[in-house]
Amino acid sequence: MKLLLLTLATLLLLSQLTPGDAQRCWNLNGKCRHRCSRKESVYVYCTNGKMCCVKPKYQPKPKPWLF
Template identity: 45%
Template sequence: MQQLLLVLTVTLLLAQANEGTQCWGSSGKCRQTCKETDVFYILCQDGNKCCVNPKYVPAQLHKEN
């Protein structure tokens, strides 16, 4: 029973650690590659991309191709 609790605790901690640091206020996440639904406009301090949902990007920065 204790092993199950230990495995569950470690799994939850690792899942939270993989979410990435926050950027763009707190609307974005620093990742190596952005999700298909996110856009990339700036770099994070660690060199990763700041992936932001387009609805949080100001209109003058949002470009439509």
């Protein structure tokens, strides 16, 4: 029984550590990827050279120029 519980706990922990999970960026609102989905756009680049894909609602609004 103890071996079964140990196996289940190990499998649960390993399922949380997925290797394909993307690195977070832009105040944890974006993900570092090679390609962005249609609903995302690139605002900055990550430290690993990938694009930081962020949904438009999380990007800052451009301010108008004041002369």
